[in-house]
Amino acid sequence: xxxxxxxxxxxxxxxxxxxxxxxxxxxxxxxxxxxxxxxxxxxxxxxxxxxxxxxxxxxxxxxxxxxxxxxxxxxxxxxxxxxxxxxxxxxxxxxxxxxxxxxxxxxxxxx
Amino acid sequence: xxxxxxxxxxxxxxxxxxxxxxxxxxxxxxxxxxxxxxxxxxxxxxxxxxxxxxxxxxxxxxxxxxxxxxxxxxxxxxxxxxxxxxxxxxxxxxxxxxxxxxxxxxxxxxxxxxx
Numbered sequence: 001x002x003x004x005x006x007x008x009x010x011x012x013x014x015x016x017x018x019x020x021x022x023x024x025x026x027x028x029x030x031x032x033x034x035x036x037x038x039x040x041x042x043x044x045x046x047x048x049x050x051x052x053x054x055x056x057x058x059x060x061x062x063x064x065x066x067x068x069x070x071x072x073x074x075x076x077x078x079x080x081x082x083x084x085x086x087x088x089x090x091x092x093x094x095x096x097x098x099x100x101x102x103x104x105x106x107x108x109x110x111x
Numbered sequence: 112x113x114x115x116x117x118x119x120x121x122x123x124x125x126x127x128x129x130x131x132x133x134x135x136x137x138x139x140x141x142x143x144x145x146x147x148x149x150x151x152x153x154x155x156x157x158x159x160x161x162x163x164x165x166x167x168x169x170x171x172x173x174x175x176x177x178x179x180x181x182x183x184x185x186x187x188x189x190x191x192x193x194x195x196x197x198x199x200x201x202x203x204x205x206x207x208x209x210x211x212x213x214x215x216x217x218x219x220x221x222x223x224x225x226x
Contacts, residue, residue, distance in 0.1 A: 036215070042219060042220065043201045043203070043217025043218055043219055044154070044201075046215060046216070101153045101154040103153055
């Protein structure tokens with residue numbers, strides 16, 4: 001799996017958009033970008049994934065650059081409940097191996 | 112839809128005791144795994160299974176044992192508890208196939224303290 005780099009922490013004001021960056025400059029053509037988050041004391045939760053095109057679901061949007069070397073997870077209207085550690089993982093779709101969770105980005109949403 | 116269910120949620124053990132953390136999933140997922148998470152650290156894989164009757168070691172398997180007699184259940188056994196095993200344990204499952212096979216579902220965690 002390609003290596004990812006995320007900032008260790010970020011702050012966001014409640015109600016504003018939270019934009020979480022992830023660098024994956026060694027990503028290969030068949031690797032997807034997955035995002036998970038872990039709210040304090042809970043198991044990690046799947047958010048979204050994408051290959052090339054931008055993706056949106058009820059939780060977030062994923063913007064992948066044209067060269068696929070970086071991506072941004074967007075929480076359009078952050079709430080206090082979005083305070084969590086966010087993990088960006090790059091992986092071959094359907095790979096049988098184990099997901100490796102790095103240290104992620106600690107997002108703090110402030111009132 | 113229950114998803115992944117772990118029991119117990121909290122447990123205190125004495126050093127040397129043994130116990131089993133239970134994990135069950137109702138999504139017919141082939142792939143199940145156990146992680147531990149220590150304070151301020153990421154998830155570390157203990158053991159995993161790609162299907163009934165098949166198990167394998169992860170990153171930190173020592174002191175733990177697993178079995179997979181059914182698709183639904185994947186218990187984690189602590190053979191002789193040590194204070195170093197104080198941690199939060201998460202069970203997880205995924206379908207294991209296709210792009211969505213990397214969508215992992217986690218249980219709510221089991222907090223274990225060994226004194």
